[in-house]
Amino acid sequence: MSTNLQFDQIRLPTECETLRKDVRAFLADEIAKGTFDPHRPGHGDSHDRAFSRRVGAKGWIGMTWPKKYGGQERTFLERYVVTEEFRVANAPVRMHFVADRQSGPILLKYAPEHIKSDILPRICRGELCFVIGMSEPGSGSDLFAAKAKATKVDGGWRLNGSKVWTSNAHVADYMIGLFRTSPPSKENRRHGLTQFLIDMKAKGIAVNPIYQMTGQHDFNEVVFDGAFMPDDHLLGEIDGAWKQATSELAYERSGPERFLETFYVMLELIRALGPEPDIRSAEGLGRLVAQLHTLRRMSVSVAGMLQAGKEPVVEGSIVKDLGTIWEQKLPHRVRELTAFLAPEIGNRATLEEQLAFATAVAPKLTIQGGTTEILRGIIARGLGLR
Numbered sequence: 001m002s003t004n005l006q007f008d009q010i011r012l013p014t015e016c017e018t019l020r021k022d023v024r025a026f027l028a029d030e031i032a033k034g035t036f037d038p039h040r041p042g043h044g045d046s047h048d049r050a051f052s053r054r055v056g057a058k059g060w061i062g063m064t065w066p067k068k069y070g071g072q073e074r075t076f077l078e079r080y081v082v083t084e085e086f087r088v089a090n091a092p093v094r095m096h097f098v099a100d101r102q103s104g105p106i107l108l109k110y111a112p113e114h115i116k117s118d119i120l121p122r123i124c125r126g127e128l129c130f131v132i133g134m135s136e137p138g139s140g141s142d143l144f145a146a147k148a149k150a151t152k153v154d155g156g157w158r159l160n161g162s163k164v165w166t167s168n169a170h171v172a173d174y175m176i177g178l179f180r181t182s183p184p185s186k187e188n189r190r191h192g193l194t195q196f197l198i199d200m201k202a203k204g205i206a207v208n209p210i211y212q213m214t215g216q217h218d219f220n221e222v223v224f225d226g227a228f229m230p231d232d233h234l235l236g237e238i239d240g241a242w243k244q245a246t247s248e249l250a251y252e253r254s255g256p257e258r259f260l261e262t263f264y265v266m267l268e269l270i271r272a273l274g275p276e277p278d279i280r281s282a283e284g285l286g287r288l289v290a291q292l293h294t295l296r297r298m299s300v301s302v303a304g305m306l307q308a309g310k311e312p313v314v315e316g317s318i319v320k321d322l323g324t325i326w327e328q329k330l331p332h333r334v335r336e337l338t339a340f341l342a343p344e345i346g347n348r349a350t351l352e353e354q355l356a357f358a359t360a361v362a363p364k365l366t367i368q369g370g371t372t373e374i375l376r377g378i379i380a381r382g383l384g385l386r
């Protein structure tokens, strides 16, 4: 069995608590101004460019990146606190979140200098929305079966094919997309894919909506019909993107957003139970809090490992697997725990609205960012079991 699997014991340092107070004050002010309603389900999923700009002005986007690109050179643990507070408050982060979490770090590693100097400061200012162009019809879990093609032409590349389930593509400025530049080799079926920075305003890109069960327009099909990308939009190694795409997943899978998407129902549960819950309810709530605390310790540990320059892909997969299952079950558990409360409890209408929304959202939680089965395959491999 592999001995590499390890969750380092990490505690958030004191500077994180000072930052947490600043973030809470900012969010309280935004709520008071009416920017968003922390009790309205789905609000955390909305796009608000003006809000993202105000977050950028606080220095809370790209906060771990070098100052010369607009970052703050702060730690992954400080970034963790900001992400956690924004999620718990149900704040509308979608416009900037993917760029902050994973697209920016890819550009930092693989983009040419002039692209970094142009784009990274704009991400930090909250001006740009990025999307992930990995999944295709016929290759979601099996990323390396991607067929969408990039063909070399004079001065750049022509893109053809389709991406699917592309969250936020209808509002996006840029995609980081995975395209086939050569067939897979005999020795390595992952060979032959290349990552590109794609300007979503380019000619030859059509974005078609796909609606969620909640009725939200969240993700899309994106069809490329000869869209042209210049040479300097190629990221990293031609045909070698499988290494880049794999390391991106440690960023994508371990953050507090992976267990806080339905957290608002837990807050509503606490309000509904009041200060003196009966013993059954107290036991149920206690279990949820203990499980959440454990998830949080594991997720903070992964943030600490990212800070230390490690690539905790297996540990991140464990957090995502456990976290998404927990948040998926949460609405059902809250419904059980509130079923026998008096119908006239003060927040019944809000609770019912939130439960209805969270129940419709729940199925997608264990699919987005890698399905449960795929994560368990990665974990098994990390443990040396396959």
Ligand SMILES: Cc1cc2nc3c(=O)[nH]c(=O)nc-3n(C[C@H](O)[C@H](O)[C@H](O)COP(=O)(O)OP(=O)(O)OC[C@H]3O[C@@H](n4cnc5c(N)ncnc54)[C@H](O)[C@@H]3O)c2cc1C
Residues within 6 Å of the ligand: 131, 132, 133, 134, 135, 136, 138, 139, 140, 141, 142, 164, 165, 166, 167, 168, 219, 364, 367, 368, 369, 370, 371, 372, 373, 374, 377
């Ligand atoms: C809300 C949401 C947002 C998303 N946003 C994006 C996005 O922005 N960009 C993007 O690129 N993608 C996005 N996705 C796509 C997501 O990552 C894929 O849906 C996911 O990887 C699964 O791929 P698939 O839908 O093709 O299912 P499939 O890969 O066909 O899987 C179907 C079933 O088979 C199982 N399965 C597949 N292969 C194996 C295996 N080897 N071993 C065991 N079981 C297996 C899966 O676990 C699943 O249960 C999003 C998905 C959702 C739900």
